[in-house]
Amino acid sequence: MDTLANLLDGVRARGAVFTRTVMSPQWSLRFASGAQLTLVIAVNGRIWVTPAGNEPVLVDSGDIVVVRGPAPYTVAEDPAAPPHQVITSADYCARTARAVAGGGPAPDPRTCGVGEAGAAFLISGAYEGRAGISDRLLDALPDVLVVPERDSDRTLLALATEELRRDKPGQQAVLDRLLDLLLVSTLRAWFDRPQNHAPAWYRTTDDSVVASALRLMHDHPAHPWTVATLAAKVGSSRSGLARRFTRHVGEPPMTYLGTWRVALAADLLRDTDATVSSIARKVGYSNTFALSVAFKRCRGITPTQHRAAARRTRELNT
Structure with a gap:
């Protein structure tokens, strides 16, 4: 009896917004895309994730975060810093696009911001629209859940990181499937941690x-x-x-x-x-x-x- 598989059976990323974002010092971003679920990976440097109306959550470099929507949330270097940019589903890389149009350097594919030595960056993938995510699953999740680097699937993350830098035919389909795999892997790792008190439908029974x-x-x-x-x-x-x-x-x-x-x-x-x-x-x-x-x-x-x-x-x- 695998209820998690049943609940995730209809979950399909379709045209998922999957990006690599480079951050300047003292950065703070407010995400307001309305996504039901968003995966965020702090690839280089610690970050703070603050859901609407709740306390900030510290995320170490390499950890994977799942943020439950659709309420806005803030990702920042310092949780006390006010957001300097609000990002919607139609505006993920608008500032970078304007800079390139004005003669600035072009970033890697699917990258927001321009790389700097030692700059922090994160990877995010969002499930927007009718992604098939069950309310039963959403009800079992906190606003923000964190899976430490040691418990995450580093192979999948490496594949996603490499794919984000490419610009090849069929890439969106590859990224969609990678996002699905990362979500399943991350949720499984989180539910398997005893302190998270997995719901009854997740726990296996020998009865x-x-x-x-x-x-x-x-x-x-x-x-x-x-x-x-x-x-x-x-x-x-x-x-x-x-x-x-x-x-x-x-x-x-x-x-x-x-x-x-x-x-x-x-x-x-x-x-x-x-x-x-x-x-x-x-x-x-x-x-x-x-x-x-x-x-x-x-x-x-x-x-x-x-x-x-x-x-x-x-x-x-x-």
Whole structure:
């Protein structure tokens, strides 16, 4: 049972903004692209990442950071320094492009800024638009997560660093796939660290009954499951399944199924134009009202409010 693989199955970078940014001393950048997830690697020198409304996070050279959006965040040499540039999805390298147009030196491909001896630089890759990232995955992540250099995949990072310097046919497709691989590798490394308390759906279980029940709920969320029907399918008693499932997953089967269904509905509301009624039926609720009750219980807002908020966010960042 590999829920992380299921959650990442639809995640595909398409035309990802993948850049190498060279920094002058006392630099500070505010990223406001609206990306759902952004990977940032401090290739040379320490950086501070400050998410909106939260404390700055120190990132050592070589560490990989994943920043959860769509709220803006700041990446800086000094967290106290005010941002000297705001970067949007349409303006990643605008300043560099203007400098080149005015007769300045041309940087390497996909590079913002001009290289200087000893200059700090970072690599960033952003998932923007409808990248297929599940709300269930996003809900399990903090605003900023850091994977130390020793736990990261240095081979993938070396490939990405080298590819960024090239300008060849098919390069965007290569960079998109490298970003996908870096994301999977980084999330896996972060979840594997005991202090990060990985969610129940990530942790493996040696209980075949519980694993089978999880697989059934994930593969057929719209089925009218009860603890009794699940128990019958996996060859267990009702009370035995409830007890074992709660012990291994941390919550009862029907509670888990309810939050799973709501997360699936949240993704469909954000990424499709399907009606709330059709989404309700697709994820296992008989009508709009039933989904709305469950959605508000889990998230504090209605499905319609969730969809409206997602649309506002997209409009603000396009």
